[in-house]
Amino acid sequence: MTQGLVIGAGPAGLMAAGEMARAGLSVTIAEAKPSPARKFLMAGKSGLNLTKAEPLASFLDHIDGPDALRKIVADFGPEAVQDWARSLGQAVFTGTSGRVFPRSMKASPLLRAMLADLAKLGVELQRNWRWIGMHGRQMVFDTPDGEQVLTPDVTVLALGGASWARLGSDGKWVSILAENGVSYEPFKPSNMGFFVGWSDHMARHFGAPIKPVRVTAGETSTLGEFVISARGIEGSAIYAVSRAMRDGAPLVVDLVPGRSEADVAQRLAKPRGKASLTNHLRKALKLDPAKIALLQEFARPLPTDPAELAAVIKAVPICHQGPRPMDEAISTAGGLPFTALDDGLMIKVLPGVFACGEMLDWDAPTGGYLLTTCLATGRHAGRHAAEWAG
Template sequence: MTAEDGTDRPEGKVVALDALVIGAGPAGLMAAEELARAGRDVVLAEAKPSAGRKFLMAGKSGLNLTKDAPVDAFVAAYGDAADWLRPMLEEMGPEAVKTWAEGLGQPLFTGSSGRVFPEAMKASPLLRAWLGRIPATLRLGWRWTGWLGDAWRFETPEGPCFLAPRVVVLALGGASWRRLGSDGAWADWMAERGIEIAPFKPANMGFVVEWSDHMRPHFGAPVKAIRLITGEKSVRGEAVISARGIEGGGVYAVSAAVRDGAEFAFDLTPDLSKGEVAARLAKKPRKQTLSRYLGKALGLDPVKRALLQEWGRPLPQEQELARLIKHLPVRHQGPRPIDEAISTAGGIRETDVDDTLMMRAMPGVFVAGEMLDWEAPTGGYLITGCLATGRWAGLHAARWHG
C-alpha cells in the first residue's frame, strides 16, 4: 500500500476516482483489499496520521481476533442483528478469520475459553503485513467532512480536496475512542442527506459507582469468581473495582442489558446454593465476627466482603443475608461516558441498506463496521464483525459500476 499526502491536489478541483474507502480500520482495510483484488483502483482515506489506531489499541492487551465456536453459537452472540449479519459471518466467521490471519504470516493459538489470538499477542505485525499486501493508495490525514454538491469533501494536510468516486465504502467506526478516530461526526453529514441513524449508545462499557470512602483501599482490585445477574440471564465472570465504578470482562458481557434497564446484581458465591449459604451462616459461633466468618465459611475475600457492606448494609440475619449474598444489587449511576466504551451500539439501520450493505438512499455508497447498527460482546466478536461486514461491502462494491 502506498501512502500519499495529497500535495498534488489543487484546492477546489474535483478529482475523479474509481473506488474510495473512507476509514482505515479493520472494516475499511478489508473492503479496500476486496475492491483491489477485484481489479478496482482504490484510494483509502484515513483521518489520522496512521492506519488502524483502534485496532492497534485493542492489540495492546492481546489481540483477540475471533472465537473458536460453532457458527450458530457464534452468530447468536450478535443478538438482534444476528439474522442480518448471518450471511456475512457465515462467509467470514471464526474459521475464515483464522485462515486470513495465518495467510498474513501470523501463527495463532486458541485459549481455554475459545478466544483466538496471534502468538505475537499484538496487532502491529499483522497490521504491517496486511498494509503491505493491499494494492491501494493510502492517504493519511485526510478527514472526510461531508459533501460539496455531489463531491466528497476532505480536509487534508495541504488544504481542502474534493473527490468524485464511482463507488464508495464508508468504514468510519462508531462514536467511542474519539482520539483514535471514531468520533461519530459522520452522523451529522448523513442527516444532511435525510438519513436518520439509530442513536449511539455505549456498548461493552463499565458503570459509574459513587463509592463510599471505605472502598478506596480496594480500587484496582478484581472481584473474582462471581455470577453477574441481569434479569433472567446470568454469566460467570469477573469485575474490577475502580475509582470511577465497576468494569471488566464480566461487566462488559452484561452491559447491554444493564444499559437498557435490566436489574444488575452479583452472586458472590456462585458455587453454593442459597440453602448451603444459609446453612453455613447458621453455624456462626457467637464470639466470631461476621466479617471473619464470611471469609472462613463462605470464602468471601476482602473485596467481596467490602461490596457486601457497601451495597447491603445494614446486613440482615441468616436467611435474608444468604439471599443478599446470592443476589447483591449493584448500586450504580449508569454507564460510563460513550467515549470510554469499547464499542457503540446505534448507527445506520438495517432498513437503510440493502442486502449488499449499499445505502438505499445513496446508490454506490456501501457501509461497513461499527457504522452499522449492531453490537456484540467482547471476546473476538467485534473484530470478526468488522472484518465480515468490511469484506461483504467490499465484494459488492467491487461489482458496482453505476
C-alpha cells in the same frame, strides 16, 4: 481502471479495501488520523481478542442486529477469522474461556501484516485526510495539502461509531450523510463501565478485581470478572451485560458461582465461635476482602440467618448511577439502520456508496464478537462494492 475509495482505515475499512483490490479495482484509503486503526491498536494493548471459538449458532446469538447482519457474520465467522489471521502469517491460540488471540497477543503485528498485504495489492493509504463532504460521487477531504476532491466509481464508508473520538471514532459523519438524505439512529454507549457512588471504606479496594463471579442483568448472564474503580465498575463481565443495564435491567452479582445456595447456607451455618462475620465469610466461603467489601457495601446490614445471608451472597444487588460517558465506551450502538441499506450494505439513496463496521446500527459484546462483526461487514461491503462497480 475502476477506482475504489474506502474512507476509514480501521479493521472494517482495511478488509473492504482488500476485497476491492483483489477484485481488480484501484483502491485508495482515506484516513483522518496520522496512522491507521488506532482504536484497533488500543483494544489490543491488553491482548487482541480476535474472535470466540464456539458453535456458530451460539456465536450469532450474541449479535444484536437483523437477520441480514447475522448472515453476514455467518459467512465470515469464528473459524474463518482464524484462517484469515493465519493466512497473514499470524498464528492464533484459543484460551481456556474460548477466546481466540494471536500468538503475539498484540494488534500491531496483525495490523502490519494487513497493511503489507494491501501494499502488495497496490492499495494507496492517504493519512490525515478528513472527510468533510460529498456532492454526488465527489468526496471532499480536508488534507495537509488543502482541500482534495476524489471522484471514485464506488465508495465504502468505514467511519466507526461515536466512542473514543481521540482515536478517530467521533460520529461526525452523520451530518454529512444527513445532508444527503440518509437517516440514522441516535448513538448509545455499549461495552462500557458504570458510575457507582462508593462509600469511603471502598477506597482501599480501588483497582481490585472481583473474580470469579456471575453477573446478571435481565436475561443476560455471564461468568467472568470485573474491576472496582474509583468511578465505579468496569471490565469484561460488566461489558457483557452493559446493554441490558443500559436499558434499565438491575444488576446482581453471584460472589460464589461455583457453589449452590444450599451449600453456601450450610457452610455459613457452621459455628464460628469468636470469629467476626468477616473472618467467618473468608474461612467458610474463601471470600477475599474485595468481595466481602462489595457485599457489605450493597447488602448492609447483613442478615444473620445463614439461609438469608446465602441468598444475598448469591445475588448481591449492585446499585449504580448509570453508564459512563459515550466517549469512554468501547463501542456504540446506533448509526446507520439496516433499513437504509440493501443486502450488499449499499446505502439505498446513495448508489455506489456502501457502509460497514461500527457505523452500522448493531450491538455486540467484547470477547471477539465485536471485532469479528466489524471484519465480516467490511469483507461483505468490499465484495459487493466491487461487484457493483463491475
